[in-house]
Amino acid sequence: MTYDMIIIGGGPAGLAAADEADQKGLNYLWLEQGRFLQNIEDVYPDDKLVLLKGWDPKFDIELQTRFPMRDMSKTDLLSLWRNYVKSTDLSLLENMQIFLITRQETSFIICSADEKCWQADHVVMAAGRISQPNKLGVPGEDLTKVHYNLRRSDQYENQEILVVGGGDTAIEVALKLAEDNRVRLSYRRSKFQAERLHPSNYQLIQQAIVDNKITVHFNSKVKKITKDFVILSPTEESDPGWETQDYYKNEEVFVCIGSQKPALNILQGMVLALNKKGLPEIMDGCCTTSVPNIHVIGDLRVDPVYKRGSIAKSVWEGQMVIREVFS
Numbered sequence: 001m002t003y004d005m006i007i008i009g010g011g012p013a014g015l016a017a018a019d020e021a022d023q024k025g026l027n028y029l030w031l032e033q034g035r036f037l038q039n040i041e042d043v044y045p046d047d048k049l050v051l052l053k054g055w056d057p058k059f060d061i062e063l064q065t066r067f068p069m070r071d072m073s074k075t076d077l078l079s080l081w082r083n084y085v086k087s088t089d090l091s092l093l094e095n096m097q098i099f100l101i102t103r104q105e106t107s108f109i110i111c112s113a114d115e116k117c118w119q120a121d122h123v124v125m126a127a128g129r130i131s132q133p134n135k136l137g138v139p140g141e142d143l144t145k146v147h148y149n150l151r152r153s154d155q156y157e158n159q160e161i162l163v164v165g166g167g168d169t170a171i172e173v174a175l176k177l178a179e180d181n182r183v184r185l186s187y188r189r190s191k192f193q194a195e196r197l198h199p200s201n202y203q204l205i206q207q208a209i210v211d212n213k214i215t216v217h218f219n220s221k222v223k224k225i226t227k228d229f230v231i232l233s234p235t236e237e238s239d240p241g242w243e244t245q246d247y248y249k250n251e252e253v254f255v256c257i258g259s260q261k262p263a264l265n266i267l268q269g270m271v272l273a274l275n276k277k278g279l280p281e282i283m284d285g286c287c288t289t290s291v292p293n294i295h296v297i298g299d300l301r302v303d304p305v306y307k308r309g310s311i312a313k314s315v316w317e318g319q320m321v322i323r324e325v326f327s
């Protein structure tokens with residue numbers, strides 16, 4: 001049997017695409033390597049408030065979904081969305097890691113790591129990227145005190161903590177840890193970029209600086225991490241007066257500097273055109289790549305150096321790809 005479409009990735013983007021395909025009565029299959037919402041379950045702090053609104057007025061006004069789209073706790077998001085998928089009986093296969101996609105005439109063969117294969121006319125890649133964090137590449141980064149996400153903040157109390165980064169994730173981690181610890185934040189730029197941040201995060205970090213709850217080292221980079229210290233040095237754009245390396249007592253480091261470029265090597269024998277940021281070139285209004293009938297949605301399309309992706313944007317693209325392809 002040839003499916004109309006196979007969707008790879010059980011995150012928000014994949015959910016929206018599968019839900020839209022279901023409503024249109026398409027013959028689709030939706031494949032996830034772990035559990036539905038695996039990345040969010042693994043990476044978000046357990047007590048996080050998930051912000052679904054406020055990323056872009058367009059999404060707040062236009063986005064209509066059958067599953068709830070309001071700010072809510074991580075626990076509620078996991079449970080409400082998982083219950084939704086169960087109750088609507090979407091065609092989801094979990095524990096199916098896709099390993100290889102090859103072309104066969106006008107369709108594609110999609111194979112899992114345990115060698116199950118399916119055929120489809122269209123492939124929607126929604127595999128995200130938050131599970132592959134960027135690293136600093138400095139001495140000491142392999143110490144066990146260096147982390148890339150914060151699952152439970154109650155493990156840290158009265159400690160000297162460094163958070164690295166200046167995006168939404170770094171700010172949320174720094175604010176959370178500052179409730180019970182002394183937190184420094186090292187950011188390579190000279191100020192936070194309001195246009196890149198969720199408005200509430202931007203306001204909260206400004207207030208935390210005024211209230212002396214977080215010490216921010218703008219124009220700084222991590223030079224070295226040792227068991228008891230971190231060493232910060234100036235970036236090239238810094239005030240030339242700051243020429244030395246500064247040592248700070250330190251017990252834990254959280255590195256929140258985005259994620260690696262998507263690995264698109266599962267597409268065998270097909271070359272996707274990439275833009276100058278190394279992301280797939282998009283050839284139409286939404287999500288079609290240079291390989292006809294291969295579509296890319298969600299975080300796979302996001303340049304995390306510029307901005308963290310959002311659930312609302314991923315959901316919007318998931319809906320759009322089905323509407324555009326099967327209009």
Ligand SMILES: Cc1cc2nc3c(=O)[nH]c(=O)nc-3n(C[C@H](O)[C@H](O)[C@H](O)COP(=O)(O)OP(=O)(O)OC[C@H]3O[C@@H](n4cnc5c(N)ncnc54)[C@H](O)[C@@H]3O)c2cc1C
Nearest residue numbers: 009010011012013033039051098127128298299309310311
């Ligand atoms: C710490 C943190 C906090 C965040 N907080 C917010 C927030 O409050 N609000 C907000 O809007 N956004 C937030 N984001 C961003 C948001 O989580 C992402 O933009 C969103 O999850 C992207 O959805 P996605 O479906 O593209 O990818 P993902 O959610 O990453 O889902 C991709 C899925 O694909 C699966 N997969 C990967 N490879 C394969 C494969 N080969 N085969 C099969 N399946 C595969 C993965 O297991 C995963 O389940 C946050 C991000 C981080 C890192």
